[in-house]
Amino acid sequence: EIVLTQSPGTLSLSPGERATLSCRASQRVSTTYFAWYQQKPGQAPRLLIYGASSRATGIPDRFSGSGSGTDFTLTISRLEPEDFAFYYCHQYGSSPWTFGQGARVEIK
Amino acid sequence: QLQLQESGPGLVKPSETLSLTCTVSGGYISSSNYYWGWVRQPPGKGLEWFGSIYYSGTTNYNPSLKSRVTISVDTSKNQFSLKLSSVTAADTAVYYCARGPLYSSGWVEPFDYWGQGTLVTVSS
Numbered sequence: 001e002i003v004l005t006q007s008p009g010t011l012s013l014s015p016g017e018r019a020t021l022s023c024r025a026s027q028r029v030s031t032t033y034f035a036w037y038q039q040k041p042g043q044a045p046r047l048l049i050y051g052a053s054s055r056a057t058g059i060p061d062r063f064s065g066s067g068s069g070t071d072f073t074l075t076i077s078r079l080e081p082e083d084f085a086f087y088y089c090h091q092y093g094s095s096p097w098t099f100g101q102g103a104r105v106e107i108k
Numbered sequence: 109q110l111q112l113q114e115s116g117p118g119l120v121k122p123s124e125t126l127s128l129t130c131t132v133s134g135g136y137i138s139s140s141n142y143y144w145g146w147v148r149q150p151p152g153k154g155l156e157w158f159g160s161i162y163y164s165g166t167t168n169y170n171p172s173l174k175s176r177v178t179i180s181v182d183t184s185k186n187q188f189s190l191k192l193s194s195v196t197a198a199d200t201a202v203y204y205c206a207r208g209p210l211y212s213s214g215w216v217e218p219f220d221y222w223g224q225g226t227l228v229t230v231s232s
Contacts, residue, residue, distance in 0.1 A: 001171075035218040037155075044204055044222035045147075045155065056220060088155055092208075092218050096170040099155040 002027050004089050004100035012108040019076040021103050023089035028069050033093025036065055036074045039086045039102075048087075049074065079105070110134040112205050112223035120199075120230050126192040130205030130223060131185070138163055138183045143210045145219060146179060146190045148201040156201075161188060162210065195230045202227050 003026040013019055023036075031052035037045035047056040049065035052072060062077040076083055084107050089100040116128035130144070137144065145160035159169035161179045169177050178191040192199060203226055206219035 032215070033218075044206075044225055045219075046222075047218060047220045050217050050220075090155075090218060092216065095168055096172065097157040099157070101154045 001096055002029060002091050002094050002098050004091060004098055006087075006089055006100035006103045008103065009101075010104045010106060012106050013079055014108045015079050015081055017079050019074075019079055019083070019105055021074040021087050021089075021105070023067075023072045023074070023100050025070040025072070025091065027094075029072075029091045030093045031068050033091055034065075034067070034072055035090045035092065036063075037088045037090060037099075038083075039088065045088065076105075081107075110207065110221050112207065112221060114203060114205050114223045114226040116226060116228070118227060118229060120195055120228060121232050122196055122230055123194055126190070126195050126199065126228055126230070128190045128203055128205075128226065128228070129187050130189070131187050132207070133186070135207075137181060137186045137188060140212075141210060143208050143216060144179075144181070144188045145206055145208065147204045147206060147219070147222075148199075149204070149225070150198075150201040158190065158192075160208070197230050200228065200230045 005024045007022045034052040036049040039045045053065045064075045066073050086102050088102050111133045113131045120126045140163045143160050143162045146158040161167045176193045181188045205223045207221045208219045209217040
């Protein structure tokens with residue numbers, strides 16, 4: 001099983017600042033099968049990024065994904081008030097599909 | 109607009125079988141362009157993938173749950189379902205059904221449409 005470890009666990013930032021979230025895999029993950037989700041309390045996850053760097057439909061361009069191998073990054077260039085939420089990385093190339101433990105972006 | 113809606117008991121007794129149904133509207137579950145699956149989230153915790161089912165009926169289960177899980181499709185009702193046997197308190201979670209794109213090459217994209225989730229509590 002591929003274990004995904006996200007860091008930091010919590011990121012405290014102000015609106016307008018840049019957020020950088022990391023995800024490290026215990027084994028190499030194909031960029032084709034790496035994604036990021038956003039989740040707000042009481043809501044289902046929302047797909048942000050797939051294929052490591054492709055934005056899902058309707059996702060603003062302030063969200064970007066990068067990385068390869070075992071290290072992946074989600075960057076939010078300028079935080080908007082609606083971006084304060086939980087974020088999960090996800091690999092769907094090797095069974096079992098796994099998620100990171102989550103990272104919280106909170107208002108400073 | 110595609111919509112997925114989970115339904116089923118909110119309370120299940122220990123050792124019994126949890127059964128949930130996901131009703132799909134705004135799209136056809138029999139389409140060869142998509143696959144369907146289940147993900148759960150214990151209260152205050154992260155996401156866990158249960159498994160997926162493809163239009164052909166082929167399933168792919170999480171090995172840690174495989175002995176207890178069955179995912180099936182009912183194309184006549186445009187629904188798919190989850191059964192989890194021998195439940196314990198550790199199975200208490202919000203259960204989500206979801207859809208993902210599937211390509212003829214076998215390439216998949218991750219779940220892009222999700223239901224709102226349903227909380228299932230395991231307790232006597």
